[in-house]
Amino acid sequence: MGVVLFILFIQIAYVTVSTLRLIVMMKGNAKLAAVISFGEIFIYMIGLATVLDNMDTWYNLVVYCLGFAIGVYTGSLIEEKMAMGxxxxxxxxxxxxxxxxxxxxxxxxxxxxxxxxxxxxxxxxxxxxxxxxxxxxxxxxxxxxxxxxxxxxxxxxxxxxxxxxxxxx
Incomplete structure (x- = not known):
């Protein structure tokens, strides 16, 4: 159960950070986007490695996908609250x-x-x-x-x- 929750939360974090990086980049702040991208890919690699190490159960992949969907939603909520520009x-x-x-x-x-x-x-x-x-x-x-x-x-x-x-x- 611990691995499943870790996969879920790491994927939510990854996609949320990815969404924010994209928004910052679209607003023209390339330097901040580059800094954010370092954390983004670090989180991504940890999540991907965890899923690949635990491919013996199908639901880990499903949780990975669910985390992606929740991350997209979370990132859009945060962006809406930030209301940059x-x-x-x-x-x-x-x-x-x-x-x-x-x-x-x-x-x-x-x-x-x-x-x-x-x-x-x-x-x-x-x-x-x-x-x-x-x-x-x-x-x-x-x-x-x-x-x-x-x-x-x-x-x-x-x-x-x-x-x-x-x-x-």
């Missing part, structure tokens, strides 16, 4: 005279707005930059102001210029 949220509201830009700025969000043309008339378009940790808060503010607003978000990779650059660093 920034998001750009585009908001389109039917209310072209909306006070939404001012209200969002008062809440500390960076907002650029302009009038756009939709299928049935003018729309107010907002580009809102915020930390990922505040994305849900932003969405809640927008929905409170205009429950019919259309939102799309994406993660910007590069920042050049603008007043937000000083605040983002």
């Amino acid at each position: 920034y998001v750009m949220v585009q908001v389109i509201t039917r209310r072209e005279d909306s006070d939404m830009p001012r209200q969002l700025r008062e809440e500390g969000f960076g907002v650029t707005s302009w009038l756009g043309e939709g299928l049935s008339g003018e729309r107010l378009v907002l580009m809102v930059l915020t930390k990922r940790k505040r994305q849900k808060e932003l969405v809640n503010h927008v929905k409170r102001i205009d429950p019919q607003a259309f939102l799309v978000s994406y993660e910007p990779k590069t920042f050049v210029g603008g007043f937000w650059l000083k605040r983002a660093q």
Whole structure:
């Protein structure tokens, strides 16, 4: 039973660390990703060696696979809590005279707005930059102001210029 639990926990640890390394690398921090990868492969080799040494029982392999699945889930939960980086949220509201830009700025969000043309008339378009940790808060503010607003978000990779650059660093 001890070997089974060891295999499960070592695999969960490996895949969780692997997920975090991938996220750190995607965010552009190659040095930290390299450091994390050392621990990742160390954990992997210990787990693999343990499974290979105990191939006499089929359930060790099943537990190894189960640990992988749980590790993927755990890694995604940790990443969600870390919420590294920034998001750009585009908001389109039917209310072209909306006070939404001012209200969002008062809440500390960076907002650029302009009038756009939709299928049935003018729309107010907002580009809102915020930390990922505040994305849900932003969405809640927008929905409170205009429950019919259309939102799309994406993660910007590069920042050049603008007043937000000083605040983002």
